[in-house]
Amino acid sequence: MTVDFHHRLASVASEIEDVLVAIFDVATDPPVPPRLLSAMRYAALGGGKRLRPFLVVETARLLGGDQATALRAGAAIELVHVYSLAHDDLPAMDDDELRRGKPTLHLAYDEATAILAGDALQTLAFETLADGATSLDAAMRAELVRLLARAAGGAGMAGGQMLDLEAEGRFEQTAELSAPAVAKLQAMKTGAILSCAVEMGAVIGRADAPVYQTLLSYGRALGAAFQIADDILDIEASSAELGKATGKDAGRGKATLVGLWGVEKARAELERLTGDALAALAGFGAEADILRAAARFTADRRK
């Protein structure tokens, strides 16, 4: 099953790449200025595990949802993810130099272009979901926009990034956050978009309310596990392995559960959350094995 999982992950990543390329290739009148389009493509194409789109696609597939629709929604959530990476990497934010093995967007281009390209990638995400040319019915399009906006905005990803900067002590002397406060920060910063991916898949698969709740529980546990695994990797892996800077969280005073607890206790929590994710899927049979493998992969990944 592990082999099957990695094959499926790579396969969906390849399909998502194709959808993104097609989205960037759409001719518009007036055309997108070449420098801006080039920066948007640089940020979005050719990298990443595409885990968020994978969760959309595999959740939808579990429920028999339309795959073309799921791929399009997956591309939209990936556009939001890459916009957030481009902006988080800016000098005024985390000031990072390496992302997905390449120079960050503002180094490859410049700061102004990186800001604008991030802005335009976010816009493109919502345009992709709302576009009438898709097979989506209008109610589903509006619902997907609502879910993605809620997960990306002030009460989700952007809000989590704000709390993250505050926890660094940038704006005033802050007391060290408690573990529940760090967990809440991370549920917003990375968990909201990951569980949104599962929710989008559930919407596309027209899940009824109990199934929706089940999948939401799975998505939330997986999202929390993802961040702990990421923080352990930040300590244990090399920059070359990850394709981004490592070991910077501690230096910056970033609030992480690993920092508060140490690696051993964080690993135990990671195991517990993975168990929660698997338990949420207990009502499904073998058809949910791919989502089970995704939960294990999230905990065990080495990059």
Added chain:
Amino acid sequence: MTVDFHHRLASVASEIEDVLVAIFDVATDPPVPPRLLSAMRYAALGGGKRLRPFLVVETARLLGGDQATALRAGAAIELVHVYSLAHDDLPAMDDDELRRGKPTLHLAYDEATAILAGDALQTLAFETLADGATSLDAAMRAELVRLLARAAGGAGMAGGQMLDLEAEGRFEQTAELSAPAVAKLQAMKTGAILSCAVEMGAVIGRADAPVYQTLLSYGRALGAAFQIADDILDIEASSAELGKATGKDAGRGKATLVGLWGVEKARAELERLTGDALAALAGFGAEADILRAAARFTADRRK
């Protein structure tokens, strides 16, 4: 009619302020971090003519469209407008210090907060349109998201800002733009969102195809006129009158038609475009007087 127009403009601005306040007051779980919410409110509340929402509301009213819906859509387009102002003012972009009579967002807060608040304001715009709690039917919600995204993205506002930065010669030595190239840049940078406001009103008013085209012609002419008037004001008005920096376009090498042509020829073009906007409305009776007044106001305004 002029008195009536200014009264109506102020009245819609007041209603939009109320809608925006209500949107920011919505309780979320988790809550938006106070610093981020405060920055978003700072950027969005208590300022501006609210011309874009006014165009949504008055176009919808002309066609008998639902006013609560138009106000909500107007608030969404204003959120996109204020996000773009916050990002355009950043040090890496136009590096401005004054906006709507107040210190710009990154000076009142800091750069990271201004980037994040701008990002979250854009997200909130799309959430506002997609939110199922509105009276909008789903097809209309999806169509409004699509229109706004198209006008705000790489082929619209963000693309125009990219061309604007290029025209300053930031990235390489650029030849001075021709008048048609400047007009195209400005049609993207400011025209797209202004004509989108009219289109959103037309969608809310369920305009048939010929009426839609008529209103689109009006919106495009008004949008082009707006930018020329803005550029003339940048030369002729004082910073205190405008509540933002003036006289900076020429210093920066910003591409404007006024810079290419001089004020006199630019005024003639402004008159011509205003005539086009009025001509587009020729098929309407007195019920369109408020939109006619908006076109004259756009050309004649002193701030």
